[in-house]
Amino acid sequence: AQKVTQAQTEISVVEKEDVTLDCVYETRDTTYYLFWYKQPPSGELVFLIRRNSFDEQNEISGRYSWNFQKSTSSFNFTITASQVVDSAVYFCALSEANRDDKIIFGKGTRLHILP
Amino acid sequence: NAGVMQNPRHLVRRRGQEARLRCSPMKGHSHVYWYRQLPEEGLKFMVYLQKENIIDESGMPKERFSAEFPKEGPSILRIQQVVRGDSAAYFCASSPRRTGALTGELFFGEGSRLTVL
Numbered sequence: 001a002q003k004v005t006q007a008q009t010e011i012s013v014v015e016k017e018d019v020t021l022d023c024v025y026e027t028r029d030t031t032y033y034l035f036w037y038k039q040p041p042s043g044e045l046v047f048l049i050r051r052n053s054f055d056e057q058n059e060i061s062g063r064y065s066w067n068f069q070k071s072t073s074s075f076n077f078t079i080t081a082s083q084v085v086d087s088a089v090y091f092c093a094l095s096e097a098n099r100d101d102k103i104i105f106g107k108g109t110r111l112h113i114l115p
Numbered sequence: 116n117a118g119v120m121q122n123p124r125h126l127v128r129r130r131g132q133e134a135r136l137r138c139s140p141m142k143g144h145s146h147v148y149w150y151r152q153l154p155e156e157g158l159k160f161m162v163y164l165q166k167e168n169i170i171d172e173s174g175m176p177k178e179r180f181s182a183e184f185p186k187e188g189p190s191i192l193r194i195q196q197v198v199r200g201d202s203a204a205y206f207c208a209s210s211p212r213r214t215g216a217l218t219g220e221l222f223f224g225e226g227s228r229l230t231v232l
Contacts, residue, residue: 004157035219043226045158045206050219091157095217101171102148103216105157 003027004094004106012112013082021077021109023092029053031097034068034075039089039108051075079111087113119144119209119224120189127230134194134201136227140209147190148216149182152204152226161205163216164190197231204228 005024013019025034036048049059051068059066063080079086092106120139128134140147145166150158151174160174164184175182179197184190194201204226208216215221 033217033219043204043228045223045226047219047223095219097217101163101216102160102174103158103219103221104160105150107155107157 003104004092006090006092006106006109008109009107010110010112012114014114015084016081018078018080019082019111021079021090021092021111023075023077023106025073025075025092025094027073027094027096029096029098033095035093035095035103036066036075036077037091037093037105039091041088045091048077082113084113084115087111119207119222121205121207121224121227123227124225125228125230127232128197129232130198131196134197134229134231136192136194136205136207136229137189138192138207138209138224139189140207141211141222144209144211144222146210146213146215147184148208148210148221149190149192150206150208152206154203158206161192194229197229199231202229202231 003026032053034051038046038048049066056068065078067076089108089110091108093103095103119141122137147164149161151161152158162175162182163171167186179195181193206223206226208221208223210221
């Protein structure tokens with residue numbers, strides 16, 4: 001069963017618009033972590049954020065913000081005032097305490113920021 | 116401090132040849148993970164190794180694929196008799212501790228891109 005779902009395969013927005021990337025996860029563990037990674041065209045993976053299951057506080061880092069809602073099993077990522085450099089594939093991921101030797105990735109959302 | 120080093124960055128092989136991908140973890144890291152990214156897909160876990168031991172290979176195809184992490188030297192992911200479906204980006208990650216994959220204390224290399232002709 002797929003445990004991390006990123007329903008948006010591809011999104012295009014015009015520069016300076018806000019954009020939200022959705023992530024829905026599935027787990028039976030009470031202890032788990034959620035992550036977002038960015039993969040720019042160059043191909044490397046850039047770690048963006050980690051949240052643990054006991055911390056539902058939303059987080060803001062510059063133009064990036066994350067909304068973690070356990071009630072809906074979602075961990076959405078919003079980019080405010082998008083820039084062309086934000087163009088990348090974004091992956092949501094999950095790790096579970098009972099399976100602590102792997103991170104499970106969603107299929108990613110390809111984000112195009114148009115100038 | 117050097118990050119996780121993977122080489123080669125790009126590898127081209129013909130069907131039936133062998134591919135060897137190398138991963139040097141960050142200094143002091145004894146836990147290594149290999150992931151595969153097929154085109155337009157997310158990363159899929161393949162194998163988790165500690166020095167000289169395979170801990171979890173549940174994501175490895177049963178045939179043609181093997182991995183090792185010797186006491187000295189880099190971790191090696193070996194693919195024998197490659198087929199076109201093996202074309203993918205292979206990422207290595209390292210961690211200083213057992214729970215690295217849980218807590219996200221996982222550092223990824225830049226990946227090795229294998230193309231099978």
